[in-house]
Amino acid sequence: MDHMFDAAREAQRAWARVPLWRRAEALHKAAALLKQNKDVIAECLVKEVAKPAKDSVTEVVRSADFIDYTAEEGIRILSEGKCLVPDSFPGNERNKLCLSSRIPLGVVLAIPPFNYPVNLSVSKIAPALIAGNAVVVKPPMQGSVAALHMIQCFHLAGFPKGLISAITIKVADLGDALTTHPAINCISFTGGDSGIAIAKRAGMVPLQMELGGKDACIVLDDADLDLAAANIIKGGFSFSGQRCTAVKIVLAMDTIANKLVEKVNVKVARLSVGPPEVDSDITPVVSESSADFIEGLVMDARQKGAKLWQEYRREGNLIWPILIDNVRPDMRITWEEPFGPIIPVIRIRTIEEGVQHCNSSRYGLQGCVFTNNIHRALIVSDAMETGTVQINSAPARGPDHFPFQGLRDSGIGSQGITNSIHMMTKVKSTVINLP
Numbered sequence: 001m002d003h004m005f006d007a008a009r010e011a012q013r014a015w016a017r018v019p020l021w022r023r024a025e026a027l028h029k030a031a032a033l034l035k036q037n038k039d040v041i042a043e044c045l046v047k048e049v050a051k052p053a054k055d056s057v058t059e060v061v062r063s064a065d066f067i068d069y070t071a072e073e074g075i076r077i078l079s080e081g082k083c084l085v086p087d088s089f090p091g092n093e094r095n096k097l098c099l100s101s102r103i104p105l106g107v108v109l110a111i112p113p114f115n116y117p118v119n120l121s122v123s124k125i126a127p128a129l130i131a132g133n134a135v136v137v138k139p140p141m142q143g144s145v146a147a148l149h150m151i152q153c154f155h156l157a158g159f160p161k162g163l164i165s166a167i168t169i170k171v172a173d174l175g176d177a178l179t180t181h182p183a184i185n186c187i188s189f190t191g192g193d194s195g196i197a198i199a200k201r202a203g204m205v206p207l208q209m210e211l212g213g214k215d216a217c218i219v220l221d222d223a224d225l226d227l228a229a230a231n232i233i234k235g236g237f238s239f240s241g242q243r244c245t246a247v248k249i250v251l252a253m254d255t256i257a258n259k260l261v262e263k264v265n266v267k268v269a270r271l272s273v274g275p276p277e278v279d280s281d282i283t284p285v286v287s288e289s290s291a292d293f294i295e296g297l298v299m300d301a302r303q304k305g306a307k308l309w310q311e312y313r314r315e316g317n318l319i320w321p322i323l324i325d326n327v328r329p330d331m332r333i334t335w336e337e338p339f340g341p342i343i344p345v346i347r348i349r350t351i352e353e354g355v356q357h358c359n360s361s362r363y364g365l366q367g368c369v370f371t372n373n374i375h376r377a378l379i380v381s382d383a384m385e386t387g388t389v390q391i392n393s394a395p396a397r398g399p400d401h402f403p404f405q406g407l408r409d410s411g412i413g414s415q416g417i418t419n420s421i422h423m424m425t426k427v428k429s430t431v432i433n434l435p
């Protein structure tokens with residue numbers, strides 16, 4: 001591992017001196033190669049993480065677009081510098097000039113999750129590289145083949161040896177050796193609670209952590225219920241609910257809850273369940289332990305009196321989609337993140353009750369509100385303590401240049417292309433003292 005970090009540091013020093021337009025050119029090349037190889041990489045995603053075939057291709061294309069956009073945004077951000085004169089500060093004369101611009105941090109450690117092994121790798125790699133950093137990637141166990149193919153595209157695009165490395169050893173075998181390595185100058189992590197432990201042990205390095213969510217969907221009594229139902233389905237069941245931005249709790253006002261649940265149930269019945277190769281809507285979740293965990297949440301809710309609108313069904317890691325109604329605060333599903341195809345519904349009497357529920361969660365990633373009254377929407381958005389609130393649409397990270405951040409246990413820092421470039425650079429000043 002030391003050898004890898006030494007090589008990264010050496011390559012980084014040279015890379016930082018490569019003209020910005022050439023760094024951008026190399027990124028565009030990698031993006032083109034990624035697009036050329038989209039089918040083979042998508043096939044890996046299908047096989048490794050059971051992502052539906054079409055969504056797998058979308059992930060690769062989205063990643064190539066991400067790289068292109070980052071190259072262009074990097075040119076804009078990093079070509080700008082500042083010149084300050086001192087005499088605006090009391091007691092100073094006009095006798096010096098302060099020139100500042102952004103410089104790379106050094107070596108960025110990128111730890112992406114299994115649900116977007118390509119896209120959430122690229123969203124760390126591309127901003128790091130355009131800014132003149134080296135990157136060490138720790139791909140997820142499941143998804144590592146897709147991630148390695150993607151990294152190969154960077155190598156084929158001509159990025160120097162040592163600048164982008166991947167380490168595929170099991171995290172359990174690594175202990176803290178990787179995340180606390182002294183050569184690391186920045187950590188960008190997306191995943192679960194293990195990120196909290198990483199953050200606590202990390203040294204004096206900037207952190208960008210995205211650690212999950214319990215995204216609430218508040219549906220008010222004046223909402224377009226067809227729109228809300230469609231978004232609950234899309235938001236809750238895309239990739240079988242294995243997204244940090246999935247709708248993970250519906251907070252529906254009593255007066256419209258029955259109608260909403262009925263509409264959602266009609267759509268749940270239409271979801272196809274099966275293998276990812278044929279683009280089933282619901283595919284097997286990533287591991288047996290994950291399926292067991294989801295099952296535990298469903299059983300707990302059922303035993304405590306929640307209503308399961310669909311019969312609970314599981315074959316191996318494949319779990320059929322379920323809407324769980326009449327959920328109460330004493331049930332685990334109210335607070336825990338299932339990362340699976342289940343959506344709990346809590347009926348609320350007032351808007352304040354919905355907002356208070358959302359703000360009581362340890363997570364604060366995103367949330368959404370459905371209403372036809374923009375003033376109510378803005379009041380709810382203002383009151384919801386989450387990194388982003390979507391009005392009349394399901395939570396989502398993209399478009400990828402939008403800021404993306406979580407409050408409380410959902411994370412540290414902000415993502416999105418511009419924010420990531422800023423985060424992976426530092427301001428450097430040179431002061432010219434005039435005679």
Ligand code: G3H
Nearest residue numbers: 115243244245396397398
């Ligand atoms: O799983 C976490 C991702 O950041 C969510 O991204 O909203 O594009 O699915 P997404």
